[in-house]
Each structure stands twice: as C-alpha cells, then as structure tokens.
Amino acid sequence: MLITRIFPLISFVAIIGFSGCSTNVDGHNPSSSVYAELGGSKKIEEIVENFVVEIERDPVILAYFxxxxxxxxxxxxxxxxxxxTGxxxxxxxxxxxxxxGGMNITEADFNRTVDLLINAMNKADVPHPLQNKVLRVLAPTRDEMLYL
Structure with missing residues (x-):
C-alpha cells in the first residue's frame, strides 16, 4: 500500500527539513507574507503531509502519481x-x-485536487481566509497544468 511507502518518506523530509529554504537575502520581507501567516515551514510541512494522505485516498488523483x-x-x-507564499x-x-506534460489533466481532476488540498489545509487547522490566500498564490499554476 502506498501509505506504508509515503510515511517513511514524509518522516525523511521532516528530518532533513526544507533543503530549498535559505536565509532571505533578496530583501523580501517574509514577516508580512502568507508564509508568515501560515507559521512557516512547519505548517507547510503539515499541509503537504496531509495532502499526500488525501491523494492516496483518492483513486482518481492517485492514478496521476x-x-x-x-x-x-x-x-x-x-x-x-x-x-x-513569500x-x-x-x-x-x-x-x-x-x-x-503528457498527463492531460482535466479541469475536473484539477479541481478535485484543489479540493484535496483544501482538505489537507482543514486538517492542518488553517483558517479559511488564510486558505484562500494560499490558493490565490497557487492559482497561476492552473493554466500551466491543464490539458498538457
């Protein structure tokens, strides 16, 4: 079952942290960002962990993986x-x-995946107004994913 493969990987990611994160040297102020409102990397980690579990439970979306x-x-x-998120x-x-590319993701499946992300944020106790901010910053990727 995928869950038995995913949880050790999630633990591994949690241990090594965010390898792509670094100190902010470009003058960007993360204290006024959606990232800061979320509470930083720990909350993002929780959301992603929840999202992977949500994907695993959805056979339609799981097939894409x-x-x-x-x-x-x-x-x-x-x-x-x-x-x-800044x-x-x-x-x-x-x-x-x-x-x-080559996945030919439909609008319906994209929307279904957004619903899974919302479920993941709900489980991470992210307030709805903040969820909307997260979705707003992720929304531009929609057209980069559909029907390719």
Missing amino acids: DGADINRFIDKLSEQICHR GPCEYSGDTMEQVH
Missing part, C-alpha cells in the same frame, strides 16, 4: 508552496509544464 518519486514530490511541493525558499524543481 503512478510511478512518481513521492519523496521528490513532497520536497518540491514544499519548496513551491514556501516560495509562492517564504525564504527558492523553487528548484522543473516547470509545471515539464512536470505535468
């Missing part, structure tokens, strides 16, 4: 959320087009 490197997914999604991380992964 067949053969995926779950450890890399966890690491890069954490980096991306950290970066896009945290001190740089996203070092492939473009959304590169990652999702």
Whole structure:
C-alpha cells in the first residue's frame, strides 16, 4: 500500500527539513507574507503531509502519481508552496509544464485536487481566509497544468 511507502518518506523530509529554504537575502520581507501567516515551514510541512494522505485516498488523483518519486514530490511541493507564499525558499524543481506534460489533466481532476488540498489545509487547522490566500498564490499554476 502506498501509505506504508509515503510515511517513511514524509518522516525523511521532516528530518532533513526544507533543503530549498535559505536565509532571505533578496530583501523580501517574509514577516508580512502568507508564509508568515501560515507559521512557516512547519505548517507547510503539515499541509503537504496531509495532502499526500488525501491523494492516496483518492483513486482518481492517485492514478496521476503512478510511478512518481513521492519523496521528490513532497520536497518540491514544499519548496513551491514556501516560495509562492513569500517564504525564504527558492523553487528548484522543473516547470509545471515539464512536470505535468503528457498527463492531460482535466479541469475536473484539477479541481478535485484543489479540493484535496483544501482538505489537507482543514486538517492542518488553517483558517479559511488564510486558505484562500494560499490558493490565490497557487492559482497561476492552473493554466500551466491543464490539458498538457
């Protein structure tokens, strides 16, 4: 079962921390960011862990992850959320087009995945107004993922 493979990977990611995070040298002020409102990397880590469990429980969305490197997914999604919410991380992964090319993700499945992310944030006790801020900063990736 995937869960038995995922939880050790999540623990590994939690131990090594956010490898893409560094001190902020570009003058960006994370104290006034969505990242800061979330509470930083610990909350992002919790959201990503919850999201992986949500994906595992959804056979439609889980099919998109067949053969995926779950450890890399966890690491890069954490980096991306950290970066896009104004945290001190740089996203070092492939473009959304590169990652999702050939998947032919439908709008319905994209929306279903957003619902899983919302479930993950609910389980992490992220207040709804803050969830909306997170979704707002992630929304631009939508067109980079659909029907490729």
